[in-house]
Amino acid sequence: MSYLDLPRLHVFGCFYTDPSTKNNDPKHYLPETKRPAPWQMPRGRHHFKLIGQGAAEAADTSDWRRGCRIMAAIDADGNAVRDSAVVGVPLASTERPCPARIVDLDVYQQSVSTIFGLEVRIGTADGPHLVGRMDPAPLNGAWFEAVQPTRGWEMQYDQGSYGGDSNALGVFQSVLRIASADWTFDDTGVMGQLKRRCLVETVAGVDHYLLAFRFVLDGYRNVEGSIDFCYGRMTGTLGPLLPGDPTETPGARWLEPRPLPKGAPWYVPRFYRAPFRVDARTNRLQVDWSGSVSRAGFAGPPADHLGTITAVAATPNGPVTLGRIRVDQVTYQTQGGISELDLTEQQVGLLAEAPLELWTDTEEIGPKRLFAEPADGLACRTQNRAIRLASEPGAAAAASVHVTRFGKPLAGVRPNLLVVPVHGNTPGATVPPDNPGDTWNAEGALDAMASDTDEQGFATIRLSANRDPGSRTVELDGQVYFVYAWMGARDPAATAEQESQISVLLWQRYAVNAAPEWADIHALMAPYAKLYDAMSDKFDLADKAAFTFYANNPGFGFFTGGQPYQIAGFPQIQSGAIPFYLSLPITDPRYMPVTRDLSPSKVQTIFHYILREQQAIVPSGGDTP
Template sequence: MSYLHAPRLVFTGDFLSDVSTVNNDTAHYNNATFQPNFQEPGQGATNGWWNPEGGAVFDFQNCSVRQLFLPDGSTQTSQSEDIIIGQAVVGAEGRPTGKMVDLDPDAQMYSALWCVQLRICDAKGNLLFKGDINTTSFRDIQMRQTDGGKSNGQPLGATWTSVITNVEWGKVAEQSAFLKTLRATTQSNTLAINMNPFGYYYNHNDGRFSLGRIIGSIGPYFEGEPLTFAPARRLYGINYTPSARGTYFSTSNFLVEPDSKRVSVDFGSSFPVADSIGTISYKQDLRLAVSKVPQTGVASRQTPTFYISPNDFTEIGALDYQSDPNWLNQTGGIVSFNDLPDATISALDNNQLILVTPSTSLPGQYAIIAREAIDGLVARADNFILRLDYGQSVDVDFYTYQWGKPLANTGITATLQPPTPDTPVGPQNPISELYGNNFPVDGLSFNGQVSSNPQGKAQIRLTGNAIYSPRVYIDGQIYSIDYQTANTDPAFGPEQVVVHLRDYFEEIANPVWDDISEMMIQYSNLYPIMSKYVVNLADPLALAEKKNILIFAFSRGMNDTMHMPVTRDLSTAKRNTILNWLNNPQVAPKPVVRAEARETKAVNPVAPGTPLTDRQTRYREAVKAKNGSFPGFSASDDLFENL
């Protein structure tokens, strides 16, 4: 994605993320131990945390275009220069807003945007352009706030990178020279977009509850490029900051354009901010440079800083950010140096970019704040967050680059992370036993060794195999796959592909309530906003009464904003079973199956002849103790179904 190329625009403002927090707590998925107070707001594990009635809504708030960057290297910031400057960036009109949801309670660092539309309109509401943002998940999560998030509760920031498709250009777009140039430059009527959210508020008392700051950049898209990350070179922070318990400037994309003699670095995702709205109080003298000698160091508590002599680098220029506390919001944190000397551009062909500051303890030396990876290597997966059903296969696309150019014949190794342990009930885990991830290890099949083609691209096919409730009361399993090249910089690798593999389940053509009750009760527990304001998902009579609207919601496609459930965590077979019930609601109990027949009955999620695991048996007994029986069987039955 080419959001760093010209022409590009920068917008800033707020985003609304009305996430539900009941479903953030893994223990809340256990129907047998769920209590009503888990749906109440609070600060501890025995309630619904800080926003239990969230509806997963995402939207743009108070966003506007702040700056344009043109192909000649100039910038524009006044509406007198172009009509689009100062105009509102908003979400969809005439339909529900987009959604922001996690992959899973065990994978909350990959929050994804679904069904988000972006529009830019003038003050009269006339459309300049609009388009749909492809589903994309958090990447490059890093420390942002120097106040540690005291005001808002969340000091970290992240990045969403994607493409805008189905672009429609309004009539007034013809009045914008910038938009005409952007439209002529981009390909496939698609645009590249990068958004950096930070400063999110958990605090109910400030007036910014459920709001955060967002910085966005939109530029041209070029065919054949990845969709969820920029095919750019990258800076990595290596200066350890005790107050941040790590590094600022942790990851920053940059682009070298030899024809334009230009270097552009995006600090919009990494520049440290003083507060939740992006005020800059940082005071260091920061300079970009090209190192003349290889840099391999990485920060730690023991070695927090690495130094370099000015004889060992060629300076590009200083970051002019200190004169304006609002610099980040105005510029998006993207710094461009134009008309660089030929020698500097040539040096960048095969030497590392570094970010340095004059040392206060070693006169004449410079501390290295961030550096490029060894040999300028970048290897990243594109579709790195996946949802799989049993028997489903997906090709994961990998791209390899060296010094910003596609790198052919590069081996990529992918390895499943080892299983993580279960956590028994105890003082630090008071509600329910929690179950680990990455097992059974045969849940996924894939070739762990591939090599990039002449375009620097490689593919690994992942296939989901049958798994039978390894986490007992949470559908499916989370698998994390490490990947790297043989020469990946050990300081910054590996990265991960993360998969939610759903449980094996056979669709039931004519289900009764017992077949879907555990699923619907769990949704009622986890999404109280539905049961309080729409329909009680745990009440079959109420569901039958509202079946038409529920059939509509459950039958929507994954990329439809009306899709139900918003967490996309049901397999096709389970969702179809729910739809089958809604089309013919049967509330009567499931007929009792004779013991001898039950021995050979194929049950879900346990396959015929598969013994119950200890954890499944414990869960069954807990449900019986609470409800008097397990759905579909009496309290004396030995088998169970429909976890």
């Protein structure tokens, strides 16, 4: 539960992103679709940025449009500090070596969008600062009904509210890795405490301090015509990553939300799952509701009419009141949407084996119990939730699942697994239900096996293909699966419980072509030329002359500053923008294609074509080599 550990920093502000949505319609992957609908931002570049303080003007100093900054710092003893060297300083992405990218796994699974290559600076370049690179961060909770409707929940919600992605919120969690030379804050005070508390990893002789970073994005405008077009709101928390901590999930206990009452009017709020922790060291209850209470309006405060919310221990001898949980805009902006409640040692002892519940004192918004922890206290949450996997023999991938009971790791148990091929009507699919999705030969092609949990509650899930899964269309490679992990009697597939889900894009088997012709390459490039206008604005991937020019120019030294660079298996290729970007690690924000949906065998085929083309070039003033 590292981001809730002490010391920690709370941040609030603004983000920017411009993903193209032209690839969000399965019908656009049909060869007969020659002119796909532009929809929203057809020329989007999939950039993702955290905007630093002062990037936007706003009269209200608490307005998220003013940019990201540290709103509060909590020291090792749990006290808020008033250190101007920390509180109020900007947080921003550096855009080095280029802006980070945010990319869906597949058209049928747009709820594990992953941020690749985000580098974050806290502080200023010419003052005390830290700079860290974030591990790829998959969306770890997407809620598409996070804003109160202006008409009613049952009146075609999107039209009865704000439209587009303005109704949605997303939760991300990952790790920031800060090289020792990039942490220049003074070793005293809260930043010194944070540095000493962090897990340290040594890579190539350089120490890196590891911070957990969890943040919520909402209030996003993806419809042109607004001053906030492509911008949205961010709130989050950073804390020390500790040994044994999960990196993409809180590793905590979870509250399940009350269902929306049938026929509920517009003002009745909706709720989403919320992580919480009982800290026995400080005797505090910490509830993270930042992504769990519907907003009163676009980028607005939590829903009003919530009444007084009280935490209750549901003991076998009856409910025991623990105290009030604060849910308001001030907490959202300054504390990352995390409310804390001081407990007695006796109350901490009760919660060690009793589920937590949150109740309201008003009947105006329906049943008073708003949240409840499962009675058995079990939580089963996955990591490495977005997987791209080749189906050739020997190809494999791994994810993990963290199993706890009332917040304690559960060792020596094996999670249940369920593999679900995804169709348009599969719960959790992100396209209209009339889309066909996976074909018949997807059934049974993906194997998933779980190990027993270790002492820290982690089980490994190993994934591999037992045969060729085929493809959905000639332009939509492979098949998509949801893999669910759970304990007890729960059925996460019925509700598409994202936090217990692993999504897998399993590519079709493709024999590497060592002597491809342009027709073979054109077939691979044509879908990208059709769907990604931002690339076509630079050059047409499906045009042989343009492809050939950028397959040969410039030399790799242009990109590396003269440093040696080799493509594995193709050391003879020493030039070309296309082979350079195509050979980068998938975690690099410059990787091509930006959607990261080209299988390794197809990439190898492209390298063979480029190598042959380069070897056929006659050097100026010389003979064919």
